[in-house]
Amino acid sequence: MNEWRGFPPSAKPIRVEGGIKARSKRGEIAQTWWSRRFIEVLESFGMGGRxxxxxxxxxxxxxxSLTLSTSLAIGLVQGSRPEPYRARIAIKAFPAADWERIERALAGQALYAAKLLAGEMPTDIERVFDELGLQLFPTTMRxxxxxxxxxxxxxxxxxxAAACYLLAESFDEDPFQILAWRGRGREELLDGLRALRGNVSASAAEEPDDAAPLSECLGTFWTAPESPAASATPAPEPTPPDALLDELEPLPVKIQGESAVEFLRPAYRAMARTDRPPQ
Known part of the structure; x- marks a missing residue:
């Protein structure tokens, strides 16, 4: 009778030269927030230990090798057998109609558009997808x-698992890989954002509807603007030169039988005539 000695030990993988090695030698592999988010999502599905x-x-x-296209990432992984294993990680891509909504939402936020055009992933880009009823990262294993x-x-x-970690590192290098996985490549997305942002700028720069075209006002374009028309209200009468005397209290002084104020009035009027410039 043969004694059962348990399962045979697992064979060691065949060592290869020129394979893709993770840059991280210890600790966490994902470095950026978006690649860490991807790994966290997988761990939340109970995959952490595996x-x-x-x-x-x-x-x-x-x-x-590791290739990524719309909806699908494929890794060829060398195991213990001569033929490499084919590992596939697939996700549903957003349809074109959803991507049109996504691009309009991103283009409408100057900060998001600027960061993406600079090759950066906005830190709260998931909120844009959430507001549209979409999720950038998967929320269930299904x-x-x-x-x-x-x-x-x-x-x-x-x-x-090895393919997942290297996929996360590819997200570190190029955040647009996440969006490409969901169905929108880098250049297509950026071209759409540039076009939409250009339309926004053009609308803001449009002239008012009542502005005359330049071709119709070339004759007066370089002339100084006309001064405002004179007011139709007549100019007030000049203040009489002896008006100050009327503001004085009656003086208890008479000169040659006449009040001092009336005696001085001709003198004030004479001085006003003397101050006028010659005609």
Whole structure:
């Protein structure tokens, strides 16, 4: 009778040269907020323990290639068998109508548009998607499809986990990879934002409807503006030169039988005539 000695030890992976190695040698692999967010999402689905198994593969360079296109990331991972395993990570892309809404929302916010045009991912870009009833990152496991050609039935296996970590590092290098995964490539998105921002600027710079075209006012374009028309209200009468005397209290003084005020009045009027410039 043969004695059962348990499962055979797992075979070691075939070492490869020239594979894709994770830049991080220890600790966390994802560095930017958006790549960490991707890993956090996967861990929230209960994949944390299984993901860790792929770190050694990712750091050892066992992933031969990793390609990303609309909805699909595919990694070729060298395991213990001569034929590399094919690990696929798929997500649903947003349709064109949703991307039109997304682009309009991003273009309407100058800060978002400026950061994206500069190659940066705005820190609260998820809020834009949320307000449109969309999610940039998956919220349930049902939104992701993962499979691998290896015989391991667990999801993710170490080959898928290694591909996930290197996918996160590709997001570190280029945040537009996340948007491309969701269906909008870098150049297509930026061209759309430039066009929409250009329309906004053009609308702001439009002349008022009642402004005359330049071709109709060339004759007066370089002339000084006309002074405002004179007021139709007649100018007030000049103050009489002897008006000050009328403001004085009656003086108890008479000169040659006449009040001092009346005696001085001709003198004030004479001085006013003397001050006038010659005609």
């Amino acid at each position: 993901l860790q198994r792929g770190k050694r593969y990712a750091r050892a360079g066992q992933v031969l 939104e992701l499809t993962m499979d691998c050609s290896c015989p391991d039935w667990e999801i993710p296996c170490k080959h898928l």
